[in-house]
Amino acid sequence: xxxxxxxxxxxxxxxxxxxxxxxxxxxxxxxxxxxxxxxxxxxxxxxxxxxxxxxxxxxxxxxxxxxxxxxxxxxxxxxxxxxxxxxxxxxxxxxxxxxxxxxxxxxxxxxxxxxxxxxxxxxxxxxxxxxxxxxxxxxxxxxxxxxxxxxxxxxxxxxxxxxxxxxxxxxxxxxxxxxxxxxxxxxxxxxxxxxxxxxxxxxxxxxxxxxxxxxxxxxxxxxxxxxxxxxxxxxxxxxxxxxxxxxxxxxxxxxxxxxxxxxxxxxxxxxxxxxxxxxxxxxxxxx
Amino acid sequence: xxxxxxxxxxxxxxxxxxxxxxxxxxxxxxxxxxxxxxxxxxxxxxxxxxxxxxxxxxxxxxxxxxxxxxxxxxxxxxxxxxxxxxxxxxxxxxxxxxxxxxxxxxxxxxxxxxxxxxxxxxxxxxxxxxxxxxxxxxxxxxxxxxxxxxxxxxxxxxxxxxxxxxxxxxxxxxxxxxxxxxxxxxxxxxxxxxxxxxxxxxxxxxxxxxxxxxxxxxxxxxxxxxxxxxxxxxxxxxxxxxxxxxxxxxxxxxxxxxxxxxxxxxxxxxxxxxxxxxxxxxxxxxx
Numbered sequence: 001x002x003x004x005x006x007x008x009x010x011x012x013x014x015x016x017x018x019x020x021x022x023x024x025x026x027x028x029x030x031x032x033x034x035x036x037x038x039x040x041x042x043x044x045x046x047x048x049x050x051x052x053x054x055x056x057x058x059x060x061x062x063x064x065x066x067x068x069x070x071x072x073x074x075x076x077x078x079x080x081x082x083x084x085x086x087x088x089x090x091x092x093x094x095x096x097x098x099x100x101x102x103x104x105x106x107x108x109x110x111x112x113x114x115x116x117x118x119x120x121x122x123x124x125x126x127x128x129x130x131x132x133x134x135x136x137x138x139x140x141x142x143x144x145x146x147x148x149x150x151x152x153x154x155x156x157x158x159x160x161x162x163x164x165x166x167x168x169x170x171x172x173x174x175x176x177x178x179x180x181x182x183x184x185x186x187x188x189x190x191x192x193x194x195x196x197x198x199x200x201x202x203x204x205x206x207x208x209x210x211x212x213x214x215x216x217x218x219x220x221x222x223x224x225x226x227x228x229x230x231x232x233x234x235x236x237x238x239x240x241x242x243x244x245x246x247x248x249x250x251x252x253x254x255x256x257x258x259x260x261x262x263x264x265x266x267x268x269x270x271x272x273x274x275x276x277x278x279x280x281x282x283x284x285x286x287x
Numbered sequence: 288x289x290x291x292x293x294x295x296x297x298x299x300x301x302x303x304x305x306x307x308x309x310x311x312x313x314x315x316x317x318x319x320x321x322x323x324x325x326x327x328x329x330x331x332x333x334x335x336x337x338x339x340x341x342x343x344x345x346x347x348x349x350x351x352x353x354x355x356x357x358x359x360x361x362x363x364x365x366x367x368x369x370x371x372x373x374x375x376x377x378x379x380x381x382x383x384x385x386x387x388x389x390x391x392x393x394x395x396x397x398x399x400x401x402x403x404x405x406x407x408x409x410x411x412x413x414x415x416x417x418x419x420x421x422x423x424x425x426x427x428x429x430x431x432x433x434x435x436x437x438x439x440x441x442x443x444x445x446x447x448x449x450x451x452x453x454x455x456x457x458x459x460x461x462x463x464x465x466x467x468x469x470x471x472x473x474x475x476x477x478x479x480x481x482x483x484x485x486x487x488x489x490x491x492x493x494x495x496x497x498x499x500x501x502x503x504x505x506x507x508x509x510x511x512x513x514x515x516x517x518x519x520x521x522x523x524x525x526x527x528x529x530x531x532x533x534x535x536x537x538x539x540x541x542x543x544x545x546x547x548x549x550x551x552x553x554x555x556x557x558x559x560x561x562x563x564x565x566x567x568x569x570x571x572x573x574x
Contacts, residue, residue: 013458017460106455109455109456110402110403110404110405110452110456111400111401111402111403111422111452111453111456111457112400112401112403113398113399113400113401113457114398114399114400114401115397115398116397116398116399117397118397135398139457140456140457140458143430143457143458143459143460144458146460165397165398166398168393168396169396169397169398169427170398170400170426170427170430171300171427171430171431172430173304173430173433254395
C-alpha cells in the first residue's frame, strides 16, 4: 500500500487480498469495478452503483495489454493515475488496485480462456485479440478480488455479454451487473477514447447515438433488419464518419441475429465507426 | 441434500454452496478432493491428507465427459456411488458433491480453458481432448467449492502440473497439493482402470513400476535420456505390454525435456502403456 492521494492503492495481489480479507473479517460485502483508467463520469457511475450494492468498493486501474492488438493504441492509451485516484475517492471507492503488467502476467503464465460464441462477430471480427484478453483478465481480476458484485458498463455491450458468459461458465460466484451508458449532453457515449477526437470530429461523433436511436425505432415498425442496418450505415457515412465497421441489430440476450430478419423480441442495435484514427462504439436497446 | 448413506450428498452447486457457506460462518477451513468416483485407497489417501490440512473436506464424484474422447471409456467408466459415499465417510470426508452432467455443463455454456505448455506432449499427444476438459472442470469445481486447499494425486503427474498452472494463472486462491502415488503390495499404482485388467494382465501391469524405477536409477548414472527411454520402452514390451505410448524423462518442475539430453536436475520418469484395451500410466521421481 502506498499512495500520494487519500485513496489507498494496492499494487500487488497480496496487498489487495490483505485489504479485502480485512473487510471480510469485518463482515463487509465487496463490490468491484474493473477499469483501464483515464476515468470519466461513466466509470464513476459504475463505482457509485457498486457502492449502492456493496459495503466496500475496489476499482482496478489496469491497461490490459492482452486485449490490444499490435497495431492498436496500447502505448498511447491515456494514463492519469493520480487524477483517477482522486476521482475514485470522490465516487466512494475504498481501494484502487493498480497492479503492474508483471504482477498480472508473470513470464511463465500459459493459460488462456475463450468464451466462444458471445465473443464471435461484431467486435470479435474487428478486434479478434480483444475478448480472449478480456476473458483472461476478468477471470483473474474476479479471482483476485473475489467480489460479491462487479459492475460493467453497457457501452461495451458485447464485453458485458462475454463477462456474463465467463462468470456463469466458470462458476465464478460474483453477480455481474450491467449499467446503462452514461452520455454527454449531446448523447455521445462517454469514452476514454473521446479524448482523441478533434473539435470537428466530436461534432460528428455526437450524431452516432441519434442514428442508432433512429435505427432502433425503425426495427420496431417491423422493417427488415438488413434494411435498417444498411440505412444506418449510410446515415453514419453521410454524417461524416470515415468508415463503418458494422451496424448490427441483434438479440439483446445473446447478440445472435434474428433468424427471420425481423425483430421479434428484445433487440440491441450496435455500431462501430471510425473518425480519422479514432474508433468509436455505441449501442442502444430496441424493443 | 439427499443420501442413503450417512454422508451428506450435494447434487447442485446451490446445495454445495449452502453447506460450504455454513462451514465458513462457523470459521472452518475447507479442503477439496476432486474424483471421478470408483474410489480406491489412492483417493482415500487424498481425502485423509485434505483432512489433515483443513477442518472440513468436500470430495466431488463426477465422471467428467469433457475429458474423454469419443472412442474412450466414458460409458464403461466404473460407477459405484453408494460404495464411494461409504468409503468417503470412512476417510473423514464431510460432504460428497455429485453433480449431474447437466448441472456442470448447461446446454448454453461456451467457455473453454487452455493451459498451454504444461498440457502439451505426453498425455496431451495421446489424449488431446483431456487437459482442456480437465482445466475447465477443475476451474469450475474450484470456483464452486472455493476450498483453501485441494489435493491431487501424483499418479496423474502431468494433470497435477496442469492444475497448478491453471490455479496460478487464473489467480484461484486455493493451495494445490500433490500427494505421492499409492501402490499395491507389488508396486502397481492404484487406478480405477485396474479393474479392467485380467489376472494375467495384472501380473504384467505390476512390472511397470519396476521398469520406471530402473529407468530413474539409470538417469542418475549420467546415462543419456534417449537411451534410458528406449531401454525402458523395450523392457515394457518384453514384459508383455501390448504397446507403449511413451516413456519420457522430463524436468520435474515443468515436464520440459532436458536440453543437453542428460539429467542435470530434479527429473520425473513418466510412461503410458497398453495391456490389451486398458491404458495404464505411471511416473516416478528421478533425481
